[in-house]
Amino acid sequence: MAHSDIMRLLSDLLFCLRFYSRLPLPVFRFEAAPHSMGEFGRAVRLAPIAGLLIALPAGLLLAGAGALLPPELAAVLALAALAATTGAFHEDGLADVADGFGGGRTRERKLEIMRDSRIGAYGGVALCLSLLARWAALTALLRLGTAPALTALLAAAALSRWLGLLPIALLPPARKDGAAHAAVGPQRSAMVVGGLAATALGLAPWWLAGGAPGLSMAAVTLACGAALGVVFISWRQIRGQTGDVAGAAQQAAEIAFLIALCAHI
Numbered sequence: 001m002a003h004s005d006i007m008r009l010l011s012d013l014l015f016c017l018r019f020y021s022r023l024p025l026p027v028f029r030f031e032a033a034p035h036s037m038g039e040f041g042r043a044v045r046l047a048p049i050a051g052l053l054i055a056l057p058a059g060l061l062l063a064g065a066g067a068l069l070p071p072e073l074a075a076v077l078a079l080a081a082l083a084a085t086t087g088a089f090h091e092d093g094l095a096d097v098a099d100g101f102g103g104g105r106t107r108e109r110k111l112e113i114m115r116d117s118r119i120g121a122y123g124g125v126a127l128c129l130s131l132l133a134r135w136a137a138l139t140a141l142l143r144l145g146t147a148p149a150l151t152a153l154l155a156a157a158a159l160s161r162w163l164g165l166l167p168i169a170l171l172p173p174a175r176k177d178g179a180a181h182a183a184v185g186p187q188r189s190a191m192v193v194g195g196l197a198a199t200a201l202g203l204a205p206w207w208l209a210g211g212a213p214g215l216s217m218a219a220v221t222l223a224c225g226a227a228l229g230v231v232f233i234s235w236r237q238i239r240g241q242t243g244d245v246a247g248a249a250q251q252a253a254e255i256a257f258l259i260a261l262c263a264h265i
Contacts, residue, residue, distance in 0.1 A: 012043035016050035019043075020161060022087040023054070044165055045190035048198040051161030052154050058082035059153045062138065063146045071142035071149075075135045078153065090164065090254075093247015094130055095123030097230075100244070101237045110237060111174060114244050130251050137258035148261075151205040156257045159220065162198035163227035164250030165191065167241035170231050174240030205261060219260035226256035 010028075017023055019040070062078035069077075083091065096114045102122035104110030113120070119127070141149040169186045186194075202220040206213060230249040234241050 008042075009046070012039065013046045013050060015039045015043040016046050016161075017053065020047070020050055020089060021054045021085050023085065041185060041187045042190050044162075044186045045193040045197075047161040047165060047194050048158040048201055052158040052201060054085055055082060055154050055157030057085055059150050062142070062153060063150050066142050066146050066149065071139045072135075074142060075138035078138060079131060079135060082157075090247040090250040091127055091130065093244035094251040095119050095127050096244040097234075097248040098126035099123040101233065107174075107238050111242070114242060130255060133255045134258055137255075137262050140262045141258070148205060152258060152261050155201050155203075155205050155216075156223075156254045159198045159202035159223055159257060160227075160250045160254035162191075162194045163223055163253035164246045165194070166227050167231050167234055167245045167249050171235055171241040171245075172239075174234075174238045174242050174245075202257065215261065215263065218263070219257045222260045223253040223257035226252040 014025060014028070018025055058078045058081040061081045062074055065074035065077050096116075099116070099120040099122045100110040100112075100114035103120055104113050138149055138153065141152050165186055169191055199220060202223065203213065203216045205219075206216045227249040230245065230252050231241075234245045234248075238245075
């Protein structure tokens with residue numbers, strides 16, 4: 001691999017880390033446009049790797065706290081660390097989508113509600129259910145051991161970051177402005193590369209933990225179905241997608257993946 005290719009890979013990884021998290025990353029000399037959305041189309045190939053790295057601090061906290069505290073508390077701390085690292089990026093999208101799709105009667109009203117920074121009843125319920133579902137799943141997985149819980153958390157973060165791109169890849173922008181409109185659509189080759197990486201990481205939990213590989217495959221399949229379900233609902237509701245819809249797809253995929261892994265229990 002040429003030096004320029006390596007630098008491009010590093011540049012794409014840094015773009016994804018900045019896009020998906022609040023990590024205070026410096027700007028390096030080899031980065032041509034570190035904050036330009038023009039890099040989005042190619043950079044998404046490394047979204048799964050970025051998702052894994054972003055979840056790593058929460059995963060290490062989950063493993064460390066799981067050895068000292070009850071699994072319920074360890075799961076809470078891990079989710080808090082993950083939210084702090086991402087700035088609750090995807091959770092915000094889920095809440096906005098729930099408020100808009102649940103509270104608006106027309107397409108225009110739904111989009112207006114989704115742009116409102118305030119959280120309504122639908123959004124509040126969606127956030128609570130998302131946190132409770134992930135908390136319950138991580139707690140159950142911790143009872144099996146640190147390895148299953150840690151690998152599940154990291155795999156869920158990696159796979160769901162790629163699945164969260166499906167609305168942007170499959171649907172037109174619902175607005176003529178906003179992040180989803182400004183972002184260059186994901187390149188087909190980038191989506192393929194990212195999808196292969198996401199699938200490989202999604203299959204890791206039970207293989208690494210010595211369990212049944214079929215369970216990991218089922219979890220990956222259900223996560224894909226959850227993300228595609230959000231795509232379908234978004235098309236029916238607003239005939240397109242927004243950045244919030246991408247966040248909702250990521251959350252749905254992560255929840256479905258973790259719950260599916262709990263079927264082993």
